[in-house]
Amino acid sequence: MAQLKKIILFALIVFVLYTIITSPERSAEIVQMGFEGISSAAGAVGDFMTALVN
Numbered sequence: 001m002a003q004l005k006k007i008i009l010f011a012l013i014v015f016v017l018y019t020i021i022t023s024p025e026r027s028a029e030i031v032q033m034g035f036e037g038i039s040s041a042a043g044a045v046g047d048f049m050t051a052l053v054n
Contacts, residue, residue: 020027
């Protein structure tokens with residue numbers, strides 16, 4: 001089972017590197033969308049906590 005996890009992790013890393021190398025613009029867009037999503041989620045949690053306090 002541990003061997004399978006190593007193989008899957010290696011394949012995932014190779015896939016990510018291949019994607020970044022072949023289309024860096026699209027990879028940058030995906031990363032930016034991810035960070036915007038995290039930022040929006042953090043803002044929503046902050047708004048929720050503020051609403052609870054008030």
